Amino acid sequence: MRKQKITISVIGGSSVSSKIEDLAESVGKMIADLGCIMVCGGLGGAMEAAAKGAQKAGGLTIGILPGKDKRDANSYIDIALPTSIGYARNTIVSCSADIIIALPGSFGTNSEICYGLVYSRPVIDLGNWNIEGMIPAKNVAEAEEKIKKIIKKLQHV
Amino acid sequence: MRKQKITISVIGGSSVSSKIEDLAESVGKMIADLGCIMVCGGLGGAMEAAAKGAQKAGGLTIGILPGKDKRDANSYIDIALPTSIGYARNTIVSCSADIIIALPGSFGTNSEICYGLVYSRPVIDLGNWNIEGMIPAKNVAEAEEKIKKIIKKLQHV
Amino acid sequence: MRKQKITISVIGGSSVSSKIEDLAESVGKMIADLGCIMVCGGLGGAMEAAAKGAQKAGGLTIGILPGKDKRDANSYIDIALPTSIGYARNTIVSCSADIIIALPGSFGTNSEICYGLVYSRPVIDLGNWNIEGMIPAKNVAEAEEKIKKIIKKLQHV
Amino acid sequence: MRKQKITISVIGGSSVSSKIEDLAESVGKMIADLGCIMVCGGLGGAMEAAAKGAQKAGGLTIGILPGKDKRDANSYIDIALPTSIGYARNTIVSCSADIIIALPGSFGTNSEICYGLVYSRPVIDLGNWNIEGMIPAKNVAEAEEKIKKIIKKLQHV
Numbered sequence: 167m168r169k170q171k172i173t174i175s176v177i178g179g180s181s182v183s184s185k186i187e188d189l190a191e192s193v194g195k196m197i198a199d200l201g202c203i204m205v206c207g208g209l210g211g212a213m214e215a216a217a218k219g220a221q222k223a224g225g226l227t228i229g230i231l232p233g234k235d236k237r238d239a240n241s242y243i244d245i246a247l248p249t250s251i252g253y254a255r256n257t258i259v260s261c262s263a264d265i266i267i268a269l270p271g272s273f274g275t276n277s278e279i280c281y282g283l284v285y286s287r288p289v290i291d292l293g294n295w296n297i298e299g300m301i302p303a304k305n306v307a308e309a310e311e312k313i314k315k316i317i318k319k320l321q322h323v
Numbered sequence: 324m325r326k327q328k329i330t331i332s333v334i335g336g337s338s339v340s341s342k343i344e345d346l347a348e349s350v351g352k353m354i355a356d357l358g359c360i361m362v363c364g365g366l367g368g369a370m371e372a373a374a375k376g377a378q379k380a381g382g383l384t385i386g387i388l389p390g391k392d393k394r395d396a397n398s399y400i401d402i403a404l405p406t407s408i409g410y411a412r413n414t415i416v417s418c419s420a421d422i423i424i425a426l427p428g429s430f431g432t433n434s435e436i437c438y439g440l441v442y443s444r445p446v447i448d449l450g451n452w453n454i455e456g457m458i459p460a461k462n463v464a465e466a467e468e469k470i471k472k473i474i475k476k477l478q479h480v
Numbered sequence: 481m482r483k484q485k486i487t488i489s490v491i492g493g494s495s496v497s498s499k500i501e502d503l504a505e506s507v508g509k510m511i512a513d514l515g516c517i518m519v520c521g522g523l524g525g526a527m528e529a530a531a532k533g534a535q536k537a538g539g540l541t542i543g544i545l546p547g548k549d550k551r552d553a554n555s556y557i558d559i560a561l562p563t564s565i566g567y568a569r570n571t572i573v574s575c576s577a578d579i580i581i582a583l584p585g586s587f588g589t590n591s592e593i594c595y596g597l598v599y600s601r602p603v604i605d606l607g608n609w610n611i612e613g614m615i616p617a618k619n620v621a622e623a624e625e626k627i628k629k630i631i632k633k634l635q636h637v
Numbered sequence: 638m639r640k641q642k643i644t645i646s647v648i649g650g651s652s653v654s655s656k657i658e659d660l661a662e663s664v665g666k667m668i669a670d671l672g673c674i675m676v677c678g679g680l681g682g683a684m685e686a687a688a689k690g691a692q693k694a695g696g697l698t699i700g701i702l703p704g705k706d707k708r709d710a711n712s713y714i715d716i717a718l719p720t721s722i723g724y725a726r727n728t729i730v731s732c733s734a735d736i737i738i739a740l741p742g743s744f745g746t747n748s749e750i751c752y753g754l755v756y757s758r759p760v761i762d763l764g765n766w767n768i769e770g771m772i773p774a775k776n777v778a779e780a781e782e783k784i785k786k787i788i789k790k791l792q793h794v
Contacts, residue, residue: 167378167398167399168378168401170393170396170400170401170402170403171401171402173402173403173404203402205404221324221325228402228404230404234418234442234566236327236421239327241324242324243327244325244327244328245327245328245330245360245385246327246330246419247330247362247385247387247404247415247419248418248419249414249415249418249419250414250415250418250442250565250566250567250568251414251415251564251565251566251568252548252564252565252566253564253728253752253755253756254564254565254725254728254729257406257407257408257724257725257728258404258406258408258415258725261391261405261406261407262403262404262405262406264393273751273752273754273755273770274751274755276747276751276768277748277751277752277755280744280745280747280748280751281724281744281748283744284724284744284745284748285391285407285724297747299744391723407722407723407724407725408721408722408723408725409705409721409722409723410571410595410598410599410721411568411571411572411721411722414567414568414571415568430594430595430597430598430613431594431598433590433594433611434591434594434595434598437587437588437590437591437594438567438587438591440587441567441587441588441591442567454590456587481692481712481713482692482715484707484710484714484715484716484717485715485716487716487717487718517716519718535638535639542716542718544718548732548756550641550735553641555638556638557641558639558641558642559641559642559644559674559699560641560644560733561644561676561699561701561718561729561733562732562733563728563729563732563733564728564732564756565728565729571720571721571722572718572720572721572722572729575705575719575720575721576717576718576719576720578707599705599721
């Protein structure tokens with residue numbers, strides 16, 4: 167019997183600028199450095215960059231895929247979990263996380279933010295979403311500080 | 324960039340005899356010994372015994388939960404993934420596996436077998452289900468031999 | 481404020497013999513004659529024949545589709561409800577029914593039977609499934625008699 | 638063989654002011670007057686008021702429920718469709734609509750707007766959401782004009 171692992175979902179656009187890719191990679195590294203599992207939607211853009219950052223830092227990465235084929239996953243996913251439920255898998259990317267980190271993105275990312283709030287998950291805003299209920303963070307360092315505090319309070323660990 | 328991990332889902336009743344718990348624990352151990360990730364529905368009975376067997380053998384265990392609270396998971400789950408979609412999460416327990424091992428169970432287990440076949444996953448029959456399309460195995464040793472052959476053919480590894 | 485309508489889901493193969501199509505059409509007619517709403521998965525085979533039977537008898541038909549496009553529905557669906565969740569929509573075809581009628585089919589139909597039983601819906605067996613928990617019926621007339629008794633007991637009407 | 642019915646989903650808070658209830662009731666009436674089917678999440682607040690408005694005007698109302706019990710539906714639902722998938726049913730409320738009308742609400746409503754846009758449904762903004770991609774409308778009359786134009790273009794009718 168071991169303690170459960172903390173899961174942190176990174177949500178963001180599947181096609182983003184190289185600047186946001188760098189941000190996502192830093193976020194992935196931070197999650198791995200904290201000893202947490204990185205969860206994401208398993209595809210490209212911010213998801214891929216965050217998984218790359220986590221893997222390079224020695225972390226474990228999980229991709230919750232919309233389709234039924236594991237080969238849809240980006241190259242930095244350790245554990246691909248195909249769902250075959252399409253974009254509705256966004257609800258699970260959010261629900262399965264202890265903490266959610268939102269990077270810039272479009273409607274899909276916005277749906278994940280909403281589901282994070284519906285399921286009462288803490289949602290860190292690293293994408294200027296400014297949605298009521300999110301936890302703002304200016305940069306990765308500030309996000310990390312806030313995440314450390316949330317982790318301390320998690321009851322199932 | 325690393326190779327993706329092979330996922331094996333163990334499905335079976337949430338309340339089973341101690342004989343079936345022993346079987347489930349052996350199955351969990353076998354999955355860990357093969358270096359695969361054990362996936363299950365995260366709750367009690369066969370799921371708990373299989374997770375126990377996998378953890379004791381040094382394997383990693385994932386529980387795809389019906390509810391929204393990680394504390395619903397049994398004590399041997401490393402990574403709990405709450406879904407909040409109720410029993411419909413059975414479709415994901417099956418879809419997310421490279422290989423499914425079916426132990427004795429009830430309607431819920433039967434739904435997971437059906438979804439495994441719908442999604443074209445190999446489903447090993449260790450529960451006398453005798454459903455067309457399943458791969459029969461007399462015992463854990465025979466199941467292991469058949470699984471080794473399936474793993475060799477998996478294209479995404 | 482009106483009484484809620486009774487919903488009866490017809491489940492069966494998407495490609496069946498003309499004999500089973502005739503059976504499905506009779507079942508659809510029976511549902512319309514009882515004043516109930518016919519629900520199905522919205523595609524071909526048994527679903528199409530049942531919808532045809534219901535429409536011809538003046539009933540209303542609902543198709544809960546796996547994809548996102550209403551044009552996937554067969555020609556006898558009055559209200560198409562695309563879900564975009566793929567085969568997982570089977571869980572909803574079963575859950576949304578007061579009563580389920582199972583015709584011959586394959587794994588998909590079998591998954592719907594299992595979900596009907598998981599959600600405690602009465603499942604009439606018109607397909608020789610012989611699964612424990614189902615309600616056997618030799619023919620449409622016997623099914624109709626059993627359905628009339630179930631309808632009398634439904635509390636939400 | 639008949640033409641499929643047009644479905645219009647009304648989304649909005651489950652607990653709203655009487656002013657918004659009045660707005661929702663007018664929206665429901667408008668949908669019925671257009672000969673369309675009113676779809677919603679089946680519960681209270683804006684959903685109930687819209688269903689009331691549609692029923693009073695002779696329209697048919699469908700409630701796609703989060704739970705498994707039809708008795709959870711508000712009193713103005715003709716056809717209750719329980720899903721047992723919790724808040725993830727929001728994805729289906731949006732996907733199953735030809736057109737979505739968004740009233741004021743909270744995270745749940747916001748998730749439905751996002752899913753409407755993810756699935757490329759026209760989403761009329763009657764709640765000052767001001768989200769890019771939505772179709773603004775100052776009042777019910779303006780919404781009705783815009784909806785009439787959309788209906789003319791729908792290909793499956």
